[in-house]
Amino acid sequence: MLKTVKSVPAIGARSRSAGRAATRQAARADGSRANILAMATREFSEKGFTGARVDEIAERIDTSKRMIYYYFGSKEGLYRAVLEQCYTQVRQIDTSLDLDRLAPAAALRQLVYVTFDYHNKHPDFVRIVMNENINKGAQIGTVSSIKTRAKVIISMLQKLINRGASTGVFRADIDPVDLHMAISALCFYNVSNRYTFGRVFQRNMTAPGALASRRETVANIIERWCCIKP
Amino acid sequence: MLKTVKSVPAIGARSRSAGRAATRQAARADGSRANILAMATREFSEKGFTGARVDEIAERIDTSKRMIYYYFGSKEGLYRAVLEQCYTQVRQIDTSLDLDRLAPAAALRQLVYVTFDYHNKHPDFVRIVMNENINKGAQIGTVSSIKTRAKVIISMLQKLINRGASTGVFRADIDPVDLHMAISALCFYNVSNRYTFGRVFQRNMTAPGALASRRETVANIIERWCCIKP
Amino acid sequence: MLKTVKSVPAIGARSRSAGRAATRQAARADGSRANILAMATREFSEKGFTGARVDEIAERIDTSKRMIYYYFGSKEGLYRAVLEQCYTQVRQIDTSLDLDRLAPAAALRQLVYVTFDYHNKHPDFVRIVMNENINKGAQIGTVSSIKTRAKVIISMLQKLINRGASTGVFRADIDPVDLHMAISALCFYNVSNRYTFGRVFQRNMTAPGALASRRETVANIIERWCCIKP
Amino acid sequence: MLKTVKSVPAIGARSRSAGRAATRQAARADGSRANILAMATREFSEKGFTGARVDEIAERIDTSKRMIYYYFGSKEGLYRAVLEQCYTQVRQIDTSLDLDRLAPAAALRQLVYVTFDYHNKHPDFVRIVMNENINKGAQIGTVSSIKTRAKVIISMLQKLINRGASTGVFRADIDPVDLHMAISALCFYNVSNRYTFGRVFQRNMTAPGALASRRETVANIIERWCCIKP
DNA sequence: TATGAATGAGCCTTCATTCAT
DNA sequence: TATGAATGAAGGCTCATTCAT
Numbered sequence: 019m020l021k022t023v024k025s026v027p028a029i030g031a032r033s034r035s036a037g038r039a040a041t042r043q044a045a046r047a048d049g050s051r052a053n054i055l056a057m058a059t060r061e062f063s064e065k066g067f068t069g070a071r072v073d074e075i076a077e078r079i080d081t082s083k084r085m086i087y088y089y090f091g092s093k094e095g096l097y098r099a100v101l102e103q104c105y106t107q108v109r110q111i112d113t114s115l116d117l118d119r120l121a122p123a124a125a126l127r128q129l130v131y132v133t134f135d136y137h138n139k140h141p142d143f144v145r146i147v148m149n150e151n152i153n154k155g156a157q158i159g160t161v162s163s164i165k166t167r168a169k170v171i172i173s174m175l176q177k178l179i180n181r182g183a184s185t186g187v188f189r190a191d192i193d194p195v196d197l198h199m200a201i202s203a204l205c206f207y208n209v210s211n212r213y214t215f216g217r218v219f220q221r222n223m224t225a226p227g228a229l230a231s232r233r234e235t236v237a238n239i240i241e242r243w244c245c246i247k248p
Numbered sequence: 249m250l251k252t253v254k255s256v257p258a259i260g261a262r263s264r265s266a267g268r269a270a271t272r273q274a275a276r277a278d279g280s281r282a283n284i285l286a287m288a289t290r291e292f293s294e295k296g297f298t299g300a301r302v303d304e305i306a307e308r309i310d311t312s313k314r315m316i317y318y319y320f321g322s323k324e325g326l327y328r329a330v331l332e333q334c335y336t337q338v339r340q341i342d343t344s345l346d347l348d349r350l351a352p353a354a355a356l357r358q359l360v361y362v363t364f365d366y367h368n369k370h371p372d373f374v375r376i377v378m379n380e381n382i383n384k385g386a387q388i389g390t391v392s393s394i395k396t397r398a399k400v401i402i403s404m405l406q407k408l409i410n411r412g413a414s415t416g417v418f419r420a421d422i423d424p425v426d427l428h429m430a431i432s433a434l435c436f437y438n439v440s441n442r443y444t445f446g447r448v449f450q451r452n453m454t455a456p457g458a459l460a461s462r463r464e465t466v467a468n469i470i471e472r473w474c475c476i477k478p
Numbered sequence: 479m480l481k482t483v484k485s486v487p488a489i490g491a492r493s494r495s496a497g498r499a500a501t502r503q504a505a506r507a508d509g510s511r512a513n514i515l516a517m518a519t520r521e522f523s524e525k526g527f528t529g530a531r532v533d534e535i536a537e538r539i540d541t542s543k544r545m546i547y548y549y550f551g552s553k554e555g556l557y558r559a560v561l562e563q564c565y566t567q568v569r570q571i572d573t574s575l576d577l578d579r580l581a582p583a584a585a586l587r588q589l590v591y592v593t594f595d596y597h598n599k600h601p602d603f604v605r606i607v608m609n610e611n612i613n614k615g616a617q618i619g620t621v622s623s624i625k626t627r628a629k630v631i632i633s634m635l636q637k638l639i640n641r642g643a644s645t646g647v648f649r650a651d652i653d654p655v656d657l658h659m660a661i662s663a664l665c666f667y668n669v670s671n672r673y674t675f676g677r678v679f680q681r682n683m684t685a686p687g688a689l690a691s692r693r694e695t696v697a698n699i700i701e702r703w704c705c706i707k708p
Numbered sequence: 709m710l711k712t713v714k715s716v717p718a719i720g721a722r723s724r725s726a727g728r729a730a731t732r733q734a735a736r737a738d739g740s741r742a743n744i745l746a747m748a749t750r751e752f753s754e755k756g757f758t759g760a761r762v763d764e765i766a767e768r769i770d771t772s773k774r775m776i777y778y779y780f781g782s783k784e785g786l787y788r789a790v791l792e793q794c795y796t797q798v799r800q801i802d803t804s805l806d807l808d809r810l811a812p813a814a815a816l817r818q819l820v821y822v823t824f825d826y827h828n829k830h831p832d833f834v835r836i837v838m839n840e841n842i843n844k845g846a847q848i849g850t851v852s853s854i855k856t857r858a859k860v861i862i863s864m865l866q867k868l869i870n871r872g873a874s875t876g877v878f879r880a881d882i883d884p885v886d887l888h889m890a891i892s893a894l895c896f897y898n899v900s901n902r903y904t905f906g907r908v909f910q911r912n913m914t915a916p917g918a919l920a921s922r923r924e925t926v927a928n929i930i931e932r933w934c935c936i937k938p
Numbered sequence: 939t940a941t942g943a944a945t946g947a948g949c950c951t952t953c954a955t956t957c958a959t
Numbered sequence: 960t961a962t963g964a965a966t967g968a969a970g971g972c973t974c975a976t977t978c979a980t
Contacts, residue, residue: 050965065382066298066299066382068298069296069298069299071949072949072950072951082966083966084953084965084967087952088964092950145382148378152299154443155442155443155446158447164448168448168449168450195449195451196465199437199445200465200469203433203437203438204433206433207436207437210381210440211433211436212385213384213385213388214377214380214381217388217389219425219428221425232426232429235430238473239469302974302975312941313941314939314940315939317975317976322976323976510944525758526839528755528759529756529757529758529759529842531969531970531971532971533969533970533971541943541944542946543972544944544945544972545943545944545945547973552971553970553971553972605842608841608900609842610903610904611838611900611902611903612759612835612839612842615904615906624908627908628910632909655909659922660894662905663896663901664890667893668889670841673848674837675889675892677845677854678855678857679888680858692886692889695886698933699890699930703933761954763954771961772961772962772963773955773962774956774961774962777955777956778961782954783954
C-alpha cells in the first residue's frame with residue numbers, strides 16, 4: 019500500500035571495498051552490470067522503451083533477470099542508464115577530433131566526416147535518441163553529461179568559426195549551434211529515416227556506395243554554406 | 249512486433265449497401281471511421297505503436313471499442329490506416345506548390361519554406377514517421393501512395409534543377425533525391441529532435457522566433473548549396 | 479511512464495441498460511461480481527490484505543482472474559469493496575433488533591446476545607476489521623455506510639439508556655458510545671483473540687458450551703454495569 | 709503461510725566459545741541480535757507477518773541482512789523470536805503488581821489500570837498478537853513462556869477473587885479466566901480497534917482525555933461486575 | 939450496427955533466501 | 960564473523976482481442 023523508493027547501488031559505489039577478494043567480486047559485478055547495459059541498449063534501440071521487454075533483455079544475458087532490478091531498480095532506471103551511456107559515448111566525436119591541426123575548411127569537412135561516420139556506425143545511438151524524442155524527452159533531463167557536452171561543442175565550433183572567419187574563409191555570421199544542428203540533422207536523418215526514405219525512393223541507404231556518396235554530399239552542403247568562396 | 253496482415257473490410261466496402269437509409273448510415277459510419285482515425289493518429293503519434301493503447305483510443309471516441317475492430321481489424325490495421333493517411337496528407341506539400349511560376353532560386357526557397365512549415369504544423373506526421381522507422385519500416389510497404397509521391401517529387405525537383413541549371417543559376421550536378429533528402433533532413437530534425445536537442449542546448453525549439461530564424465537558415469543552407477553564386 | 483487512472487464500472491451502473499437480453503447479461507455480470515466478492519472476502523479474511531493472493535481468489539471462481547481487475551480495478555479496490563460489504567452487512571445487528579418491544583434490562587441483554595452471536599457467526603467480519611486496523615485504517619475512510627451506522631447505533635442506544643434511566647432501572651450516566659464499545663470489545667475479543675487466548679489458557683473458544691457460557695458472562699457484565707440494582 | 713520450523717542456532721548458543729575475545733564478540737553479537745529483534749518487532753508490528761519485508765528490517769539495522777539469517781534462520785524464525793519476546797515482556801504486568809498489599813476492590817482497580825496502561829504503552833504488543841491471530845495462531849504454540857504465565861495469572865486472580873469473596877466484597881462465582889478475558893478484551897480493543905472504531909464514531913482514541921476516561925470506565929465495568937455492592 | 943462482459947498471454951516487479959569470498 | 964552479488968518463484972497488473980446478445 020505504501021510504495022517506498024529503494025536505493026540502488028550507485029555506479030562505482032563498490033570501489034570502497036578493499037582487498038583482493040572484494041576486488042574480484044566487484045569486477046564480476048561490473049561485468050554483469052556492463053553486460054546488462056549492453057544488451058539493454060540493443061533491446062531498447064530495437065524496440066523503443068515501451069516495445070522493449072525486460073524478459074528479453076534477461077534472456078540474452080548470462081545473469082538472471084532479477085539482476086536488472088538489483089542494479090537498475092526498474093525498466094525506466096535501466097533505460098536511463100542506457101541513455102546516459104549513449105550520451106557519454108557520443109562525446110568521442112568531440113574528443114577524437116583535433117580541429118586545430120587542420121586548415122579551417124579541411125577541419126570543417128573532417129568534422130562532418132567524423133559525425134557522419136559516428137551515426138552510421140552507431141545506429142543504436144540514433145534509435146535511442148529517436149525513442150527519447152518519442153517519449154518527449156522524459157529522461158534526457160537526468161543525463162548529467164549533456165551540459166558539459168553542449169559547452170564543449172559550442173566552444174569547439176566557435177573557435178573553428180572564428181579561425182575561419184579571421185582568415186576570410188568562412189562567413190562570420192555562422193552560429194555554432196546552428197552549425198551543429200545542420201550537421202547533426204543531415205547525419206542523423208540518414209540513419210533515422212533509413213527505412214521510410216529508403217522505401218519511398220527505392221534506395222538502399224546502407225549500401226557502402228550510397229553512404230560514401232551521401233557523406234560527400236553532406237560535407238559539400240556544410241562547406242558551401244560556411245565558406246565564402248567554395 | 250508487427251505481425252501478419254489480416255484481411256479487413258476495405259475502405260468503402262460498406263458503401264455497396266444502397267438506399268437512402270444506408271447512405272445515412274454510411275455517413276455516420278464514415279464519421280466514426282474518420283473519428284477513430286483522428287484519435288488513433290493522436291495516440292500513435294504520442295506514444296508510438298507499442299506505447300499506444302487501444303483502450304485509450306476507444307475512450308476518446310464516442311463509439312465503442314468494438315468499432316475499432318470492425319473498421320480496422322486490429323491495432324496494426326488501425327496503425328496502417330493512420331500511416332496511410334499521414335503519407336496521403338503530406339502530399340499537399342507537393343500539390344500546394346507551383347514552382348514554375350517563380351524564378352528558380354525563389355522557387356527553391358519557397359520549397360524549403362513550405363516543407364519547413366509543414367513539418368512544424370504537423371508534428372504528428374513527423375512522430376508517426378519516426379515511429380515507423382523505430383519499427384524498421386514494417387508497415388511502410390503497405391502504403392500505396394508512396395510510389396506515386398516519389399515520382400511526383402523527383403520530377404518536380406528535376407524540372408526545377410534543370411530550369412536553374414539552364415539559366416546558370418544552379419549547379420548542374422544536384423541530384424533531385426539528394427536535394428529532397430537534404431531539405432527533409434533539415435526540416436524533419438527540427439521537429440523530431442526537438443526534445444533532446446532543446447534540452448542539450450537549452451533552446452526552446454518551438455518558440456516563434458527560433459522557428460523563423462531556423463527557417464531562414466535552412467533556406468540559406470539549401471540555396472548556397474544549389475546556387476553557383478549565392 | 480504516465481500512469482493513468484482508469485474508470486471502473488460502478489456498482490449498479492449497468493441497470494440503465496434496458497431489454498431482456500441486456501438484463502440477462504447484467505444479471506450474469508452481477509453474479510460474477512458477487513461471486514468474486516464472496517471469494518475475496520474469504521481470502522482477505524483468511525490471510526489479511528498483504529497475505530491474500532489475487533491468483534488464489536481467481537482460482538476459486540469460475541470467471542477468470544482478469545475479471546477481478548475489470549470489476550474492481552486493483553487488489554486494493556477489491557479489498558475496499560469487501561470492507562464496504564462487511565460494514566454494510568453488520569448493520570443487520572441494528573436492523574434485526576426491536577428494543578422498544580422489550581423492557582430496558584431485557585432489551586440490553588437482547589442487544590448483547592445478538593451482537594455476540596453476530597461476531598461468532600461472522601468471523602470473516604471480525605478478521606477483516608482486524609486486518610483493517612493492522613493497516614491503520616487505510617481504507618475505512620472510503621466506506622460510506624459507516625457514518626449512517628454510527629448515528630443509528632448511538633440514537634438507538636441513547637433511546638434505550640433514556641428509557642431505562644427514566645424508569646430507574648439504568649444509571650443515567652452511561653454514554654452510548656462507551657456502552658457500544660464495551661459490548662463490541664467483549665464480543666469481538668472472543669473471536670479475534672481466539673487462537674492466542676485459547677492457546678495460553680488451553681480453552682477451546684469455539685466449543686458450543688464455552689460460547690454459551692461466555693455469552694451469558696458478557697451479558698452479565700454489561701447488565702451489572704448499566705443497571706442500578708442488578 | 710507459515711511453513712515448516714527449521715532448526716536455527718539457539719539463543720545463547722554462540723556463548724559457548726570461550727576467552728575474552730569471544731566474550732567481546734558475543735557482546736557485540738548480542739547487541740546485533742537485540743537490535744535486529746527490536747527493528748523486526750517494529751516492522752512486524754506495523755505491517756503484519758506477510759506485509760513485513762526482510763529487506764526493510766535489514767535496512768534499519770547497522771549489520772547486514774545476512775545476519776538476520778545467521779541469528780534467526782528465516783523470516784519465520786525472526787517472527788517467532790519477536791512473538792516470544794512480546795509474551796515475555798507482557799509478564800511485567802503480573803510481576804509489577806502486588807495485589808496482596810491492597811484491599812480487594814482497590815486491587816482489582818489497580819489490576820485494570822496496569823493492564824490498560826500496558827496495552828496503551830505497547831501497541832506493538834497488541835498488533836503482534838492481532839497478527840498472530842490473523843495467522844490463526846500458527847506460531848503461538850512455540851512460545852514457551854505462555855504456560856507459566858497462564859498459571860501465574862490464574863493463581864493470582866483466584867487468590868484475589870477468594871480474598872474478596874471471603875470478605876463479602878466480591879461475588880464468589882467469578883471465574884479467574886473469565887475475569888482475565890474481560891479485562892483483556894476491554895483493554896485490548898481500545899488499542900486494537902483504534903482505527904476503525906475511531907473513524908466510525910469520530911473519536912480520537914489516543915487523546916489523553918479519552919484514554920483517562922476510558923480507563924475509568926473499564927475499571928467501573930469490571931468493578932461493578934465483581935463487587936456485590938458497588 | 940452496436941456493446942458490455944470476458945479472456946489468455948505476458949509484462950514489470952518483488953520476495954525470501956543462498957552463494958562466493 | 961561478515962558482506963555484496965545473485966536467484967527461482969511468484970505477485971499484481973495490463974494488453975489486444977473475442978464472445979454473447
